[in-house]
Amino acid sequence: MHQPRSWNVVCSSDPDHTFKAVVVVHNETSTGVASRISDLRRAMDAVDHPALLIVDAVSSLASIEFRQDEWQVDVTVTGSQKGLMLPPGLSFNAISEKALAANREARLPRNYWDWQDILTRNRNGFFPYTPATNMLLRAA
Numbered sequence: 100m101h102q103p104r105s106w107n108v109v110c111s112s113d114p115d116h117t118f119k120a121v122v123v124v125h126n127e128t129s130t131g132v133a134s135r136i137s138d139l140r141r142a143m144d145a146v147d148h149p150a151l152l153i154v155d156a157v158s159s160l161a162s163i164e165f166r167q168d169e170w171q172v173d174v175t176v177t178g179s180q181k182g183l184m185l186p187p188g189l190s191f192n193a194i195s196e197k198a199l200a201a202n203r204e205a206r207l208p209r210n211y212w213d214w215q216d217i218l219t220r221n222r223n224g225f226f227p228y229t230p231a232t233n234m235l236l237r238a239a
């Protein structure tokens with residue numbers, strides 16, 4: 100694999116830092132090709148690129164090494180049905196403070212990608228929408 104070279108090309112192709120986010124699939128499920136997220140982070144850091152790093156880890160989380168904090172991933176998107184080998188029905192986002200701040204400041208109208216509803220309701224143990232109750236177990 101020679102991904103570091105291509106990551107460097109991608110990151111240096113935006114010298115004015117206009118990209119708001121770099122979005123990458125960690126494990127391309129049908130081919131099994133894994134992206135080296137740590138190399139991508141290094142390439143972004145090498146040009147001081149401030150973009151958010153967003154990773155689709157649907158088929159990789161719990162199946163291949165993934166280090167959100169160490170690789171400074173801003174948003175990890177995953178679901179219950181593949182890498183975690185659970186029934187379908189749940190999806191998860193792990194979100195950095197930087198991504199939460201970007202979400203609060205963004206002016207693009209949105210609903211589905213707005214985390215504020217779920218964060219507010221989760222503080223009291225609830226969901227803003229109908230959850231997959233068959234997938235949830237509340238510990239006493």
Ligand SMILES: *Cc1c(COP(=O)(O)O)cnc(C)c1O
Nearest residue numbers: 124126127128155157158178181
């Ligand atoms: C399956 C898959 C998705 C989409 O998830 P579904 O909820 O099953 O449609 C996204 N990314 C990757 C890498 C996947 O393997």
